[in-house]
Amino acid sequence: MRQRLPLLVFLALLVLGPAILPEFYITLLNYIGLYAIVTLGLVLLTGVGGLMSFGQAAFVGLGAYTTAYLSTAHAVSPWLALLVGLAITAVVALFLGFLTLRLSGHYLPLGTIAWGISLYFLFGNLDFLGGHTGLTSIPVLGLFGYELNTGREFYYLIWAVLLAAVLATQSLLDSREGRAIRALKGGSLMAESMGVNTARSKTVIFLIAALFACVSGWLYAHLQRFVNPTPFGLHIGIEYLFMAVVGGVVHVWGAIVGAGVITVLKQWLQDLLPRLLGQSGNFEAIVFGILMIFVLQRMRDGIWPLLLRLVPVKAARRREIAQAEPLPQRQLPAIGTLLLEVKGASKHFGGLIANNNMDLTVKAGEVMALIGPNGAGKSTMFNCISGVDPVTSGEVRFLGERVDHLRSREIARRGMGRTFQHVRLLPTMSVLENVALGAHLRGSKGVLAASLHLERAEEARLLAEARRQLERVGLGDCLFDEAGSLPLGQQRVLEIARALCVDPCLLLLDEPAAGLRYMEKQALADLLRKLRGEGMGILLVEHDMDFVMGLADRVVVMEFGEKISEGLPEEVQRDPVVLEAYLGGVE
Amino acid sequence: MAAPILEVKDLSVSYGKVEAVHHVNLQVEAGKIVTVIGPNGAGKTTMLSAIMGLLASKGEIRFQGEVQRDIEVEYLVSKGMTLVPEKRELFGEMSVEDNLLLGAFQRYRAGDRGQGETMEQVFKTFPRLKERRAQLAGTLSGGERQMLAVGRALMAKPKLLMLDEPSLGLAPLIVREIFHIIADLKQTGVAILLVEQNARAALQIADYGYVLETGVIALEGESRALADDPRIVETYLGLGGNKQ
């Protein structure tokens, strides 16, 4: 209850606002609300997803002009016009997303700049949209028989929509789909290996951000009751981005703070600067630009975290995980079944040959170790097998099926879990959620269900599974710690738990014991033996030879991308070729 | 005994919250080859990066007697420290000759126009580079790339040459050739800090050796003595742990 207190105070003030505030402030709050809806989309897109758009103002325009045109020229109900506007926006967003989201990160912002400019000029030059004068006498919005004639009435609608959008966004982020979205910034490759379709997640957030903007535009049109192209230009698109950054681009509530600060500041500067400078013009841009540079250099997280520090309430980190029915598990193949077969696999990077004609097999219920000196091509082999970076030539068969040209997420779906040589996790996300990302493919509820939190039962099962795997690897005590705060060795173990969440029959472990202490290595070895006993196949790259030799059933030694030796651990250890590869020799 | 070119005292390096190198002490004297050997993941590259100023570190680094605070890579290069990194970091889309010329960038900035002469010396050391002088660096073979990386570093006329795993990914014959060249470089008076996983080759040409294991210096000594130390084999192949 105490944690909710600031929120309740905020809500109470919001509700009381129109009763006590003069008209001017109501208008200001209405605009803050409208801008915050757009900014919220940018927080999701930019702050959470690591994508960027300058075209949000154009989406606002799309919403505003659709309803303005339909309700004036064709007397269509504003509510129907809203649906049409959303549909048009969705089509445009999906098309722009399709064009740019598969390219490097900077193509989306550049594409949206072009889109923002084009649409602005289009609004200004199409006769049926009224050209630069725009459209007037847009009808009043009716809601349950009430007519929202004044700003005071509209106020409640705007803020209700905004709060609903904030809550839906928060719910979405706290879900299976939300974890996938949060992995986009800095973890795409890892997320794909856990079965996440990152292109889809990117499209989803771009779409949501565009739809929020469209709704804001629709509200704007019926509040103002006239539209012209000016508020939908590129410079306003840039201003939305500034709002998100100033408020705190990774924080949902930062959208409201940012919209508030920039709107009030703009109001004040537009009044002050022309008097100060003795001429009229948009001089607040100078201040905004410099402010922005300062924020990005000195306080990149924006204002919201500073506000949080003022409130004497600690965010709840420790949550209860409900007991939930375990997720269904894959039937593991019988011990001895051939799981993985690599035949004649080669990998070239330009002129460099990283793997040459490699053969390798892993059976169910065995630990196969892949060893060799630095740069021998072991991790490259892992990437080839797991589809992260496919082979140049040769075959990879998994459970009898050719997988060498499947994407990593499709290979994960078939039952392969992996860890990475250089730990790939989301350092600011909790240990539990990082691991739950591994179970992505074992849930099915979508974005809409997540936004409305209709998927709590499934989510509980996913989290329970993550906790089960964490307890299994010995990290049961730090479920709610930030993953980045664990020692490196523990982070590697976390990756094993995440890979186990995939419910694999084949586990690819890249240097799992690096950075662990002696006792921890023993515990890890015990766990791997247990998994082997259950019928799991394990392919292991490791440099700690005590660990490898005590655990592996078979060993393959690589050098210069090729297999130089294969056999039982004792055989390999005595092989002069292996000794030479490791210790070298000049003569 | 002359003052060491490089003196590292109590060096610790962390990645984020994780410390990868702990309290390392080592020194390199003029005209000597000093090697740091150790298995993968021991922190060798991390240590070199810290000495070169690519990574922040705690402890004291003295180069030519001068304590380095707030070290910047560019400054150290101009003072005569060079690093041939593990990944070579060549300019793939530029010619061999341009790569070499850029090696002398700091000399050029300081007004020294003797690059042509140095380049001839480099070509004498690596005749293969002369044959390929017009070729793009990205089209070279692994061994040639390593030669170019070393040659590019020599263009700076360094006082201390630091080599990070020059044998990495190279065939034994090429490794032998590169190590002979490194041994010969000693004659020119440059001090060499050689980081290697290939322990035998490194100890054969080095004067002094350190063994780095999980971020700590586990052993050190004259390289001849070190080469015969059975503990090295244990570090690498873990035979010790298996004997019980």
Add this chain to the structure above:
Amino acid sequence: MNLQIALLLGQDGIVNGAIYALLALALVLVFAVTRVIYIPQGEFVSYGALTLAAFQTGRTPGTLWFLLAAGAVVAAIDIVIAVRAGALGRIGRIVLWNLALPAIVAGLVFWLESDKLPLAIQVVLTLAIVVPLGPMVYRLAFQPVAEASVLVLLIVSVAVHTAMVGLGLLFFGAEGSRTPPFSEAQFQLGGLVVNGQTLWVLGASAVLIVALYVFFERTLYGKALRATAINRVGARLMGISSTMAGKLSFTLAAGIGAFSGILIAPITTIYYDTGFLIGLKGFVAGIIGGLASYPLAAAGAILVGLLESFSSFWASAFKEVIVFTLIIPVLLWRSLTSHHVEEEE
């Protein structure tokens, strides 16, 4: 449309295309070396054109005050840093570049009667004011965040653009300016009348492009910039500092931008915010080159110029829409031909 008009439009298109090509080259250069998507490029175009226009009407351009102020801020910051690091030797250079040189330029501007000067001197003064702003902007806005992600750099870039447009309005007002052509000559070429200014633009662009080529291929500093673009770590290990490379590339970009503005000012009326649209057309060209290929970007620029001039004939109201929609097929093509999984930094 007859041949006469087509030739005229073609001439217009190629002239504008040449300017876009210059800007596209600068954008590709800045992006390759610093990873900054250089939105404020257009402001240097406006500043160049309007500073020259101010000289020609005998006014003191506001950019001069900007130069003095920015230089003072840079000097103050760098001197504090130098004193803290105990590197007092650096102070001489800092004062020379950021305080002394701007002061000399200001002195010249006040001492000479700018409107009576020959055009060439006015151009030199203009460049002397606007070009040093490039490295100063780099120092103030970008250097402190040089290691940040492309997206953070992009927001900084947009912020710089926003501030510089606002300053442009403050310096030059909302009125547009058009400068007299470099040459009033006209040549008859078959059925086509070629203006002297056209030849000036094409000639100067060609000279600049050749000069840039020579700089990158033949000089060590040019090669150092390329090296930084190819491999930042490798370049640092050779003692090529990212800061130096950043300032150098921003200086070149500012020079190209300001000079483009000077070239285009006799052809179109330039307002304080015109540069932005011109710069963005350079971007469209740069995107055609994938922000990586100089020749493709230059070819793209000519295409943008031609498309613009012909669409201004057929559908002048939709000129901008058509030009900016051009990037859709380009992006489509790039998207369909790219297969790699992108891993962000």
